[in-house]
Amino acid sequence: MALSEQEIFEKVQSVLEDALGVDADDVTPASRLGPDLGAESIDYLDISFRLEKAFTIKISEGEMFDQSVLTNTAFVSGNQVTEAGIAELKKKMPHADFAAFEKDPQVASMANLFTVAMVCKFIQAKIAA
Amino acid sequence: MRWIWLDRILTLEKGARCVAIKNVSAAEDVLHDHFPAVRDPKHPARNREAFPVLPNTLVIEGFAQCAGILVGHARDFREKVLLAKVGKAEFNPGLSAGPGTTLRYTAVADRIDAAGAMTAGTVELIDSATGSAREFAKIEMMFSHIDQNMKGLEFPDENFVFTDQFMDLLRRSGVKLDHLA
Numbered sequence: 001m002a003l004s005e006q007e008i009f010e011k012v013q014s015v016l017e018d019a020l021g022v023d024a025d026d027v028t029p030a031s032r033l034g035p036d037l038g039a040e041s042i043d044y045l046d047i048s049f050r051l052e053k054a055f056t057i058k059i060s061e062g063e064m065f066d067q068s069v070l071t072n073t074a075f076v077s078g079n080q081v082t083e084a085g086i087a088e089l090k091k092k093m094p095h096a097d098f099a100a101f102e103k104d105p106q107v108a109s110m111a112n113l114f115t116v117a118m119v120c121k122f123i124q125a126k127i128a129a
Numbered sequence: 130m131r132w133i134w135l136d137r138i139l140t141l142e143k144g145a146r147c148v149a150i151k152n153v154s155a156a157e158d159v160l161h162d163h164f165p166a167v168r169d170p171k172h173p174a175r176n177r178e179a180f181p182v183l184p185n186t187l188v189i190e191g192f193a194q195c196a197g198i199l200v201g202h203a204r205d206f207r208e209k210v211l212l213a214k215v216g217k218a219e220f221n222p223g224l225s226a227g228p229g230t231t232l233r234y235t236a237v238a239d240r241i242d243a244a245g246a247m248t249a250g251t252v253e254l255i256d257s258a259t260g261s262a263r264e265f266a267k268i269e270m271m272f273s274h275i276d277q278n279m280k281g282l283e284f285p286d287e288n289f290v291f292t293d294q295f296m297d298l299l300r301r302s303g304v305k306l307d308h309l310a
Contacts, residue, residue: 018216042213045278046271049240049247061244 095122134191138302147199155228196236216269
């Protein structure tokens with residue numbers, strides 16, 4: 001049986017509680033994993049592992065949180081992600097909301113893309129596939 | 130000093146489970162700094178007897194070594210397995226690992242793949258006088274195969290994680306290491 005949006009959110013919330021040691025109340029769709037919930041680099045792998053278990057899915061490296069764009073000089077110029085970089089990110093992460101990022105595509109703002117809503121959308125697409 | 134916090138491996142099921150023990154001894158220096166007696170003539174209220182116990186941080190290290198061996202052995206020690214995260218370490222507040230007790234670590238692999246591993250398990254405290262075992266801690270740990278995850282960084286070719294100290298522990302515990310022969 002397909003999971004409802006609310007059921008997916010609740011499972012993601014529970015995964016983030018366990019992986020990041022945060023309270024359920026802190027986890028809202030708009031929460032950013034890094035800036036708001038305190039996720040560090042290794043936590044993203046932990047979160048992927050736990051989501052795989054919770055939803056019985058397989059997540060490849062970079063499939064949910066892609067950062068490879070940042071190491072490609074064609075996609076980054078100074079502190080900014082280039083237009084080609086944004087196009088690449090959109091292709092790799094169709095589950096992310098780029099509306100705010102596109103206005104000021106700073107490398108440092110990449111962390112703002114990784115929200116709870118993004119994770120939920122990724123899971124929805126994954127289990128629908 | 131020897132950074133090996135296990136004495137013997139009792140069971141090693143490839144990619145599944147590792148059980149190991151550590152005997153806590155009064156000969157270990159660390160116990161006498163944790164916690165020493167206090168004799169303060171000016172502040173007698175602060176006086177206390179010595180309370181030597183193995184710090185729980187080193188109990189966690191022992192679990193990391195037990196689970197790390199499980200993860201390393203699963204891929205024939207080809208990977209450099211580093212502790213990436215202690216997801217949980219809950220201790221029974223009524224227990225402590227004093228001299229003459231034995232810790233029994235049981236680590237189970239939830240998953241092991243190219244990127245790393247998730248493990249979970251328990252530490253039991255065995256009272257040498259009675260042989261009774263009580264649950265002392267529950268621990269969850271995540272390990273990273275660093276050659277797979279730290280792209281762009283180069284590490285030495287030799288496996289600096291699984292040193293001779295670990296290989297000796299495995300051999301004397303009767304673990305077969307044919308691929309290393």
